[in-house]
Amino acid sequence: MSKQIKVALIGNPNTGKTSVFNQLTGLKQKVGNYPGITVEKKEGVCKLPRGVKAHILDLPGTYSLNTTSLDESVAVELLLNKNDKDYPDVAVVISDVENLKRNLLLFTQIKDLKIPTILVINMADRMSRTGISLDIDLLEEKLDTKIALVSTRKGTGIERIKELIADYKNLSVGPVIDTTVIAPAYFNKLRDTFPKEDLYKLWLVITQDVNFMPIEKTPIKIPSDFATKSKPELKRLQQKETILRYQFINGILKQAYKVDINAAKGLRASLDKILTHKVFGYLIFFVILLTIFQAIYDWSSYPMDFIDESFAAASEWVKDTLPPGVFTDLIAEGILAGIGGVIIFIPQIAFLFLFIALLEESGYMSRVVFLMDRLMRPFGLSGKSVVPLISGTACAIPAIMATRTIENWKERLITILVTPFTTCSARLPVYLIIIALVIPEGRFLGLSYQALTLMFLYLIGFGAAIVSAMILNKIMKIKGKSFFVMEMPNYKLPLLKNVVYTVWEKTKSFVLGAGKIILAFSIILWFMGSNGYADDFENAETIVENRIKTEGFTDYNNNNIAKNLTAYKAALQDSIQQNTYAITPQALQDSLSLKKEVLFEKAKNQEIAGHKLENSYMGYMGKAIEPIVRPLGYDWKIGIAVLTSFAAREVFVGTLATIYSVGSDEEETIKNRMGAEIDSVTKRPLFNLASGISLLLFYAFAMQCMSTLAIVKRETGTWKWPAAQLVFMSLFAYIVALIAYQLLK
Amino acid sequence: MITTVAHLKRGQRGIIKEFAEGILPIKLMEMGCLPGNEIELVQVAPLKDPIYINVNGSHIAIRRAMAELIELEIIEDSPLL
Numbered sequence: 001m002s003k004q005i006k007v008a009l010i011g012n013p014n015t016g017k018t019s020v021f022n023q024l025t026g027l028k029q030k031v032g033n034y035p036g037i038t039v040e041k042k043e044g045v046c047k048l049p050r051g052v053k054a055h056i057l058d059l060p061g062t063y064s065l066n067t068t069s070l071d072e073s074v075a076v077e078l079l080l081n082k083n084d085k086d087y088p089d090v091a092v093v094i095s096d097v098e099n100l101k102r103n104l105l106l107f108t109q110i111k112d113l114k115i116p117t118i119l120v121i122n123m124a125d126r127m128s129r130t131g132i133s134l135d136i137d138l139l140e141e142k143l144d145t146k147i148a149l150v151s152t153r154k155g156t157g158i159e160r161i162k163e164l165i166a167d168y169k170n171l172s173v174g175p176v177i178d179t180t181v182i183a184p185a186y187f188n189k190l191r192d193t194f195p196k197e198d199l200y201k202l203w204l205v206i207t208q209d210v211n212f213m214p215i216e217k218t219p220i221k222i223p224s225d226f227a228t229k230s231k232p233e234l235k236r237l238q239q240k241e242t243i244l245r246y247q248f249i250n251g252i253l254k255q256a257y258k259v260d261i262n263a264a265k266g267l268r269a270s271l272d273k274i275l276t277h278k279v280f281g282y283l284i285f286f287v288i289l290l291t292i293f294q295a296i297y298d299w300s301s302y303p304m305d306f307i308d309e310s311f312a313a314a315s316e317w318v319k320d321t322l323p324p325g326v327f328t329d330l331i332a333e334g335i336l337a338g339i340g341g342v343i344i345f346i347p348q349i350a351f352l353f354l355f356i357a358l359l360e361e362s363g364y365m366s367r368v369v370f371l372m373d374r375l376m377r378p379f380g381l382s383g384k385s386v387v388p389l390i391s392g393t394a395c396a397i398p399a400i401m402a403t404r405t406i407e408n409w410k411e412r413l414i415t416i417l418v419t420p421f422t423t424c425s426a427r428l429p430v431y432l433i434i435i436a437l438v439i440p441e442g443r444f445l446g447l448s449y450q451a452l453t454l455m456f457l458y459l460i461g462f463g464a465a466i467v468s469a470m471i472l473n474k475i476m477k478i479k480g481k482s483f484f485v486m487e488m489p490n491y492k493l494p495l496l497k498n499v500v501y502t503v504w505e506k507t508k509s510f511v512l513g514a515g516k517i518i519l520a521f522s523i524i525l526w527f528m529g530s531n532g533y534a535d536d537f538e539n540a541e542t543i544v545e546n547r548i549k550t551e552g553f554t555d556y557n558n559n560n561i562a563k564n565l566t567a568y569k570a571a572l573q574d575s576i577q578q579n580t581y582a583i584t585p586q587a588l589q590d591s592l593s594l595k596k597e598v599l600f601e602k603a604k605n606q607e608i609a610g611h612k613l614e615n616s617y618m619g620y621m622g623k624a625i626e627p628i629v630r631p632l633g634y635d636w637k638i639g640i641a642v643l644t645s646f647a648a649r650e651v652f653v654g655t656l657a658t659i660y661s662v663g664s665d666e667e668e669t670i671k672n673r674m675g676a677e678i679d680s681v682t683k684r685p686l687f688n689l690a691s692g693i694s695l696l697l698f699y700a701f702a703m704q705c706m707s708t709l710a711i712v713k714r715e716t717g718t719w720k721w722p723a724a725q726l727v728f729m730s731l732f733a734y735i736v737a738l739i740a741y742q743l744l745k
Numbered sequence: 746m747i748t749t750v751a752h753l754k755r756g757q758r759g760i761i762k763e764f765a766e767g768i769l770p771i772k773l774m775e776m777g778c779l780p781g782n783e784i785e786l787v788q789v790a791p792l793k794d795p796i797y798i799n800v801n802g803s804h805i806a807i808r809r810a811m812a813e814l815i816e817l818e819i820i821e822d823s824p825l826l
Contacts, residue, residue, distance in 0.1 A: 063772060063775045063776065064771075064772075064775045066771050066772075066775070068770070068771065068772050098802075099802065099803060101777065101801065101802055102775070102776060102777055102801070102802070102803050105775055235771065238771050239771065239774060242771065242774045242775060242779065243774075243779055243780075246777070246779060269787075272787065272788055272797070273788075276788050276790065276791075276797070277791075278791035281791065282791070366806070369806075370788075370790055370795060370797060370806050371790060371791065373790065373794070373795050373806075373808070374790060374791075374792040374793075374794045374795065375792065383795075483770045483772070483773075483808075483811060484795065484806075484807060484808045484811070485770065485772050485773050485776065485805055485806075485807055485811075486795075486805060486806045486807075487776070487803070487804065487805050487806075488787075488797055488804040488805060488806055489804070490804070
C-alpha cells in the first residue's frame with residue numbers, strides 16, 4: 001500500500017467543518033482522545049482520485065493560532081511540531097462564506113507556517129440568499145492558494161477538495177504576511193539567536209502561553225533566559241499582529257467580496273427577536289425542555305422495556321440451554337445482567353444526544369445560553385451550564401460530557417462537580433418504592449403526600465447543585481480570567497447526516513466507556529454475592545433444609561404460603577361453583593397439595609438464597625458495615641443494598657429483592673416483603689418514616705454511580721475530582737441522613 | 746463621560762475607538778473587535794446582560810462587563826429598530 005497523504009482539517013467553529021469531514025470520510029472514521037487529555041480526536045480515511053488515499057484529521061475548531069483553550073492548543077501544537085506523526089502534508093482550512101473575513105484570519109496564520117494550504121469556502125448555497133458575490137480567481141491569486149467552493153448541504157464541491165488534496169505538491173508554500181514588521185528589532189534579535197528556525201513558528205511558540213496555561217511539550221526549545229519581552233508586551237504584539245492581518249484581509253476582500261446589505265438580514269433578525277424575547281424566549285425554551293423530558297421519560301420507555309425483556313429472556317435462555325454450573329451463572333447473572341444494565345440506558349442517552357445535536361446544529365443552543373447566562377452567573381456557573389444541568393435529570397453521564405462546550409475551565413469544572421446532584425432517572429425506582437412504603441397516603445391541598453415528596457426530592461437535588469456551585473465558586477482558586485465571548489451562529493436546518501453521526505458517536509462512546517466499568521462491577525458483585533468461604537455458605541442447602549424440617553419456614557413465608565393457598569382454593573371453588581368444570585373432592589385435594597408443594601419448594605429456594613447471601617462475602621461485608629449504617633436506621637441488609645448501589649443506584653431495589661429472598665422481581669411483592677420486615681433491634685417495622693426519609697435523603701445526595709465517577713475522571717483527566725466528589729457527596733449524604741433519622745425516630 | 750458598547754441602544758451602531766493595550770482578550774479582537782470597525786447592538790438579554798452584537802460581520806455575545814471596556818463613537822443617524 002502506498003503512503004497516505006496526511007491531511008489536517010482546520011477551521012473556525014460553526015463553519016461546517018464536521019460536515020466536510022463527514023462527507024470526505026463517510027463512516028470510515030475513528031473518534032478517540034488525544035493522549036492524556038480529553039480533547040476529542042477525529043480521524044478518517046478518504047479515497048482520492050487515481051487510487052490515492054488520504055488520512056484526514058479533524059482538528060478542534062479554533063478562531064486563530066493564538067490559543068485560549070485546551071482544544072485550540074491541540075491544533076497549534078500539531079501544526080508547530082514537524083516531528084509529530086500527524087503533522088500534515090497539507091492543511092485544509094474550512095471557512096464559511098458569510099464569515100469569510102474572520103475565517104481568513106486563521107487561514108493567513110496557517111499559510112504563514114509554510115504548510116501547503118487549501119481554502120474551502122463552505123455554505124456556497126447561501127450566497128444568493130445573502131447577496132454575496134465572490135471573485136474566486138482574484139482570491140486565489142491574492143491569497144496564493146487554491147480554493148474549493150463547497151456546499152455540504154447540497155453536496156457540491158467535495159470532489160474539488162479531493163482533487164486539490166491529491167495535487168497538494170503543486171500548492172504554493174509561500175507565506176502571505178510578513179509578521180516581523182510588527183516589531184522589527186525584536187524579530188531581528190530572534191533571528192540572530194535562532195538562525196535555523198522559522199521566525200513565525202518561533203513567534204507562535206513564544207506566545208503560546210500568553211493567553212493560556214503553559215503547554216508541556218514545546219516542539220522547539222526556547223531557552224528560559226530568552227525572556228526579552230514581558231507578557232503584556234507580547235499581548236500587545238499579538239494585538240498588532242491581528243490588526244495587521246485584518247488590514248491585509250480587508251484589502252483583498254474589498255476587491256473580491258461583494259455583499260448586498262439589503263439581502264443579508266431577514267430571517268435571522270426575526271428569529272432572534274422571538275427566541276431571545278424576554279417572555280417568548282423563556283416560554284419557547286420551557287416548551288422545548290418539556291419535550292425533551294417527555295422523550296426521555298416517556299418515549300424511551302418503550303425501547304427500554306423491550307431491552308429489559310430481551311435481556312431477561314436471553315439470561316433465561318442461557319440458564320436453560322447451557323449446562324448448569326458456575327460458568328452459566330456468571331454469564332446469566334453476572335455478564336448478561338451487567339451488559340443489560342448498560343444497554344438499557346441507550347434509548348435515553350440517544351434521545352438526549354439527538355435533541356442536543358438538533359439544538360446545536362440549528363444554532364438555537366447559543367440563544368439559550370444567551371438567555372440564561374445572567375441567571376446562572378451568581379452561582380459560579382455559565383449560561384452554558386444550563387444544558388448539562390437539564391441533561392442531568394436523565395443521566396449524569398451524557399450531562400457531564402455536554403459540559404465540553406464551556407470554555408472557561410472553572411465554570412466547566414463547577415458544572416461537572418455539581419451535576420450529579422440533579423435527580424437522575426436511576427434514583428427514581430429507589431424513590432418510588434420507598435415513598436410507597438413510608439409516606440402515608442392522603443392529600444394536602446389536593447396533592448398527594450407521595451407526589452409532593454417526589455417533587456420535593458427533585459427540588460432538593462437542584463437546590464444542592466446550585467448551593468454547592470455557589471460554595472465551590474467561593475473556595476476554588478483557579479487562575480484564568482472568566483471572559484465570555486460566544487459566537488451567535490446563523491440559524492441552519494440541521495443536516496440529518498451530521499445529527500445521526502453525532503448521536504451514533506456519543507452513544508457508542510458512552511456504551512464502551514461506562515460499559516466496561518458497569519460490567520466489571522456487576523461481575524464483582526455477582527461473585528461476592530454468590531460465593532462465601534465458610535461452611536455456612538457451602539452447605540446452605542442442607543442447613544436450610546434441616547432448619548425448615550425442625551423449625552419450619554420463617555413467619556413471612558408461612559404467612560405467604562397460607563395466603564397463596566387460600567387464594568388458590570377460593571379461585572378453584574369459584575370455578576367449580578360456576579360449573580366451568582366438574583371435579584371430584586379427591587382431585588381438588590390433589591390439586592391443592594400439588595400447589596402446596598410448589599409453594600413449599602419456592603419458599604425453600606428463597607430461604608436458601610437468603611441464607612447464602614447472608615453468608616456470602618457480600619453478607620460479611622454487610623455485617624461489617626452495619627455499625628456504620630445503624631445510626632441512619634438501616635440494618636445490614638439495607639447496608640448491603642446501599643453498598644452495592646455505589647456501582648449504580650438502581651441496583652438498590654434489585655439487591656433488596658435478592659436479600660429479602662423474593663425470587664421474582666414483581667415490585668408489589670418486593671414492596672410487601674419490605675413492608676413486613678421487622679427490625680431485629682427496635683422490633684418495629686424496618687422501613688418506617690424515620691428510616692425511609694433517611695434513605696431518601698441519602699440517595700438524593702450520595703454519589704453512587706461508578707459510571708459518573710469514571711466519566712468525571714475522563715473529562716477532568718485526574719482522579720482527584722471524582723474522588724473529591726465521592727467523598728464530599730457521600731459524607732454530606734451520610735450526615736443529612738443521620739440528622740434526619742435521629743430527629744424523626 | 747466615556748461612551749462604550751454598553752451604552753448602545755438596540756439597533757444603534759458605533760465605531761470602535763483606539764483602546765488601551767491588553768484590555769480586551771485576544772479572542773474578541775480576532776472576532777473583529779478592532780479600532781475603526783463598526784459595532785451594532787443586535788439584542789440585549791432579558792436581564793440586560795449579556796449583549797449580542799454584530800461587529801465587522803461577526804455575530805457574538807459578550808457580557809456587559811466586557812462591553813464597558815470597548816469605547817466607541819456612536820453613529821448618530823443610525824436607525825433605531
